[in-house]
Amino acid sequence: MRSRFVAGNWKMNLSKPEGVALTSAIAEQKFNQQTEVVVCAPHIYLDELSNIAASNAQLHVGAQNCHFADKGAYTGEISAGQLKSVGVEYVILGHSERRTYFGETNGMLKDKVDAVFAEGLKVIFCCGEVLEERESGKQAEVVKVQLQEALGHLDASSFKDLVIAYEPVWAIGTGKTATSDQAQAMHKMIREWVAEQFGQATADAIHILYGGSCKPSNAAELFAQEDVDGGLIGGASLKAEDFLQIINA
């Protein structure tokens, strides 16, 4: 039985006092034993948030990106090792906003995945199709290419440190959620891809999250699907009340 896994992606939102208050409110909660929670915050808050999260064994802190090099002349960037040094445990890679606005390719993401694993951190890897791809029925094909090009080189043992988030791009921040049937079909396909490449035991163990306008009113139905193990939550992770309702859905 896989545990429930819910991660919040704050993106470029919240001031430091707001982020501290939100993380403190989450850290005070007692979650169901089979639940893991991650808050993925702006880099400059991660040090302090890691200290707050340390009071709750089920709460972890994540970054929203990192560089693929371990150090060097990359002005404005941050390495996986630097994130690790402030207590970060997870790094989101491949979010559609990074692919779209910052030109991240599957090849770059492959290197970032390796950089994160080299530091012993965990990856939340995002994949998903845009609207035209969905409308032309290409969603499975597109997602398989994203997975193959960024993760296909790994060995099965790395998958214990990997979470996959299926995030249809047309559902992110739009208020338009995939139906539970659409989400389940894609999650099943992703789990089958993992099984074909890395074996059934790896596929049975991996967490596959749904992301895209997930909120308190639809989380329970989405999370009830056999292959949906939780969610990557954007807008609804910014308010403690909403995020906690999703965690408990």
Ligand code: PEP
């Ligand atoms: C996200 O940014 O990963 C996301 C799912 O955003 P939202 O929940 O706001 O659609």
